[in-house]
Amino acid sequence: MMAFLKSREAILGGAILVLLALIASRFPGFIAPANLARVFTDTSPLLLLALGQTVVILTRCIDLSVAANLALTGMVCAMLNAAMPGVPVIVILAIAVGLGAIMGAFNGILVWKLAIPPIVVTLGTMTIYRGIIFLISNGEWVNAHEMSAAFTGFPRASILGLPVLAWFAIVLAALFILMIARTPLGRSFYAVGGNPHAAVYTGIDVGRTQFWAFVISGALAGLTGYLWVARYAVAYVDIAGGFELEVVAACVIGGISIAGGAGTILGTILGALFLGIVKNALPVVDISPFWQMAISGAAIITAVAFNARSAKAKGRIILRRAQAQGAQA
């Protein structure tokens, strides 16, 4: 219990509660359940992408192409719907996930087979995917009136008072917690990121594991692509521009070590919620949205400094024990 209270997740959770209390002191309406549900729904796309990014970062990689993947998949879904309004949403969902996964797999193949640094690969594919959107759309928008009601209505449809978009985030977050903690693949993400050399000796294929991380990240980006375009009922080249950095920020604030192998899904969820609350609360309490960037930035640096400090303290414990054992011997 003490260990949990001292954990990164508990501290971040505490920070979120303090943040909510501060906002509530100036604007009590913000913490009304209906508003919190709205904030959560608004944060869902960030959360979905952050789940995939977490897996990628755990394996010592990074995926900067998620926002471009989202935008391209979203455009394909929107154009498909505009051209063939009769295609059911379930098929569109499958196409979105499949297309996203293919784009993720492309990243993964380059990292696995050609051993190109992930930051370079995804920086390149990020630009390529954005470029493809322009090519297929001729830079034109797909607007609400071109989309079918079923297409745009799906993410907003309410189940038990929460929109489908929020339910996607909740269910996938739960699945990821299970996958990370309880499947061999989840374990191998940690092993590959924590100590790639040891992973090789254990019989884990480092490249293949990283490949699957990219596929998962891509699939989630694709799924979010449809949900995003349908929710806002518009698709164009620049949607979610720069969103990849917010996604990485959510992971880092949530305590996912950029060096790989450390962090939890719960941390990522809290990191995404933290950013989501900051983003939604600032206009309400009448602070310029430009402050949002400063606050996110400060949160990232605080989180990283905090993680570095806790790692250092651990180092000292190792030494003391080693010395004690040396003395015994």
Add this chain to the structure above:
Amino acid sequence: MQMSIETQTREASPVSTDPVLTLDGITKTFPGVKALDQVSLELYPGQVTALVGENGAGKSTIVKTLTGIYQPDEGTIRVAGEDVHFATAQDASAAGITAIHQETVLFDELTVAENIFIGHAPKGRFGMIDWSEMRRRAREILDRIDADLDPDMPLRDLGIASKHLVAIARALSVDARVVIMDEPTAALSHKEIEELYELVERLKAEGRAILFISHKFDEIFRIADRFTVFRDGKHVGAGLISEITEADLVRLMVGRDVDQIFPKREHKLDGEVLQVVGYSHPTEFDSIGFTLRKGEILGFYGLVGAGRSEVMQSLFGITKPSKGVVKIDGDIKVIRSPADAVDNGIVYVPEDRGKQGAVIGLPIFQNITLPSLSQTSRAGFLRMSEEFALAREYTERLDLRAASLDQDVGNLSGGNQQKVVIAKWLATKPKVIILDEPTKGIDIGSKAAVHAFMAELAAQGLAVIMVSSEIPEVMGMSDRVIVMREGLIAAELEGDDLTPETLVRHAAGIGEEDQ
């Protein structure tokens, strides 16, 4: 040529000059181990002093003390008769001491000239680097050592021998009085070694003092004028090379009171479990053949770089052999990946625990179950209770002391981390376990525990291959020892043939006629 150098060496060495560098009563202690205990060392201008000792004798520590990386706890260092204190590597360099390491510490992306002058580049106007002057002086130094290298060539395009030349040129550029060469020939070809010897002669002729660290007795007797022997961090002898025989030097190096107690083992050897025939690799090893029986501990002894770990990594599927056959329980098996090896009952506990062993950041139990996840999962999901049960079983067998199996491996001592790595492999229920330097860098108490455990494994019918560079460990634990030298099996020793002297002779390649 060889003869002339040899006679020259002996004649040209003035016997009674004052040492340029003197170490006296140097002691250096690390937590749990005394690396150097009151050692002394003298280096004379224009002479080569060979520093001889087994692995762990304290040779690296003395080099690091001389180059200012470690500060001794006790003792004095005198350069040209004056007491000095090296607080940093720069201090040692300023005093004219420079080291050429086994793996050269140079910058691959910089040019030859930049490497030679890094840290003391000639400056022109406004404090900018004077490139033409730097090139000119680099050329000059390279010519002095007959090195046919372009100063503008990036270092990454050079071979190891040429990199050594750059390191030597660097030593000359700071006008080093003392040049330390730490196993400089370990990675060189025969021809390159000859060239290095000539260069050593030249450095001698210029009046520089050379500390030459080597395991190869032929080269020690060929180029050294003096010797100093360390054993277990203590100075055990020094003198002129011309006044000692190889046999005496070996005895000085290995002769010891056996201060470690090894577990008594009952030899119950069963049938052959592993048979390796004609195992070869294009560049690392050739024609390796041996058999291994159940309940046996087979030692692999050799100098660092003899190819022992390379053979083991190949058996474990990390590198591909060019030819050769591996039979397990009489059946030919093809091992393409570590996963194949584990499936066939071969596991490998690598030497570098930090890098290749434990996954820091994962708790103990997850480290242990990492190769056995299919065992502990059902329908694709891991079962925590089974993971704990498996981890508990093997940590208890290994007497691993930890507050909880949930603890991060990073919080354990080296010895306990080693146990976690061994437990991880035992949990896969292997037939053959390869232990690469199983007790390197762990304290004496944990060493004894690892040895006891190794004996127990063998008693339970597991076949053990132990790669070790520590003679007492090889002597104390092995039923049989294979000695490797330069990628080949030099000898297979057991019974009365297995003595510290024979091990060193075969490993160092000392000629039969000397016996």
